[in-house]
Amino acid sequence: RIAEINGLISGRLRIAAVTTAEYFVPDLLGPFSAAHQGVEIELAIENRDRVVGRLTQGMDDLAVMMMPPDDLPLDRMQFQINPLVIIASSKHALVNKTVDLSDLSNERWLMREPGSGTRMAAEQHFTKHNFKPNVVMSLGSNEAIKHSVAAGLGIAVLSQLAVQPALWPGRYAAAATSQNSVPLDSSALLQAGLGIMQVKDFPILRHWSVVWRKDNPLSATARHFLDYLQTSQAQPSS
Ligand code: PGA
Known part of the structure; x- marks a missing residue:
């Protein structure tokens, strides 16, 4: 062969x-x-x-x-690192504020489908921090989550790469290897109608x-x- x-x-x-x-x-x-x-x-x-x-x-x-x-x-x-962030509509009132996870208990949460690693990582992190999200919808793809979040249906945990794929490979790899974090590119996010929430204990750092x-x-x-x-x-x- x-x-x-x-x-x-x-x-x-x-x-x-x-x-x-x-x-x-x-x-x-x-x-x-x-x-x-x-x-x-x-x-x-x-x-x-x-x-x-x-x-x-x-x-x-x-x-x-x-x-x-x-x-x-x-x-x-x-x-490589894979930071998982909380995304919200760019118009969400909390998008530019630093908040605790407990401040997000009344939010409507959108989750990936059961069987998704993103969902599993989010659930493990929530359990560790004693947080119970108000899950209103499960969606079978990252793109469906992004569009639903941009439309204001709720907030979600997603890999930063899914919302900022343009950072790969150059800026992503350079930043990820040297600082263990990935730079935010707010203009691209805004164009998609999205914002990344600044939440304590986030991003979830996976690899x-x-x-x-x-x-x-x-x-x-x-x-x-x-x-x-x-x-x-x-x-x-x-
Ligand atoms: P998934 O991917 O959410 O598409 O399953 C994440 C992972 O398992 O790495």
């Missing part, structure tokens, strides 16, 4: 990525694909539960996710990982991709 002749690699690279990773995985794959034209890439985008299901069945070479499961034999490489099954030898193509990922993340572009 895989051939490596005179440094040229070919074969298939199967990657599963959680939906929030769709904002940057294509940017990672682009240069790799251009440099290895003999490699056919298959990218599946699913929520966390479905990516875990694919990992359980060994369907992919690699998976990109924020919260790898503990009950599978996995190796992993962590490669992106690429994971693979320990019990399934990595293909030469997947190893090349991991090397490429490690090198490109070590040298963020500007």
